[in-house]
Amino acid sequence: MFWVLLLLLAWAVAGAACTRLCLAAARAAAVGDTGAGIGSGRDLTLYEAAFLSGGPRRVADVTLVAMARQRRLLLAHTGWATVVDPRGRDEMERSVIGAIGPEGQSPIAPVRAAAATADAVRGIADRLVRAGLAVPDGAGTTIADAVRQVRLAVPVVAGLGAVALLMPAPAEMPRHLIAMWFALPLTLTLSCLAMARFEVHPYSRWASPAGQRLLGALPRHTDGAADDRTYLTCVAVRGIRAVGEPDLRAAFAHRERYLGQDDGR
Incomplete structure (x- = not known):
């Protein structure tokens, strides 16, 4: 009857993962409902769109790209940033310039990391949370994290079932x-994934449902005729992969050497 213990373990894994997903979805819905009246009818700034799409490091990326396109910052394909105009036009730009340091030159990766933790980014996050557009820091598991756990539960449950079937079966219990x-806990996990796909997709680590609705109205693609604002909005929403200039994209390719896996790309 060892297969019963494996079955109980499979139910525990599936139940914990699905419960976590349900709680995360309920928390996200509560955040969106709380700030729906405040956040509705407003336009996102470039930095707000970047934060909701990719978090603090996306805000730093957009700031670097914007300054580079305005020729106030030189981003070399070797992965170094050089200050051309030391006068920042807003708090984020001043944070980037301060992160580069008094010598006016620094690798992009540590600049990006320092700018992402600056007070200016925390201020953006606080405003978005108050407006009900962002998920509060420390609010618990996000939907994206919960979905990831349910996805991991699927092969675990299937693996436990396979082990049970490979073991000698008691005569009174046929293998089928x-x-x-x-199949019951496996069906539960797959059903939760399917419902999450239709009900709460796209999954976001940063944006609440209300924030995702505002992001959905922003442009995600651009062409050669797009103005600078539309171009930067695409970078804010899609990340560095939306950058069209090869040299500029090459400059950001060096950041993984310093930061490892990128969570806001």
Whole structure:
């Protein structure tokens, strides 16, 4: 009857993952409902769109790209940033210039990391949370994290079922019945994934449902005729992959050497 223990373990894994997803979805809905009246009818700034799409590091990326396109910052394909105009036009630009340092030159990766933790970014996050457009920091598991756990639960449950089927089965319990018992927690996890796909997709680590609705109205593609604001909005929403200049994209390719896996690309 060792297969029963495996079945209980499969139910525990599936139940914990699906419960976590339901709680995360409920928290996200509560955040969106709380700030729906405040956030509705407003336009996102460039930095706000960047934060809701990719978090603090996306805000730093957009600032660097904007300054580079205005020729106030030189981003070399070797991965170094050089200050051309030391006068920042807003708090984010001043944070970037301060992160580069008094010598006026620094690798892009540490500049990006320092700018992402600056007070200016925290101020953007606080405003978005108060407006109900962003998920509060420390609010618990986000939908994206919960969906990831449910996805991991699927092969775990399937693996436990396979182990149970490979073990010697008791005479009173045919193998097809054991398979049917394990099919129940597997069906639960797959059903939760399907419902999450239709009900709360796209999954976001940063934006609440209300914030995602505002992001959905922003442009995600641009062409050669697009103005600078539209271009930067695309970078804010899609990340560095929306940058069209090869040299500029090459400059950002060096950041992984310093920061490892990128969570806001």
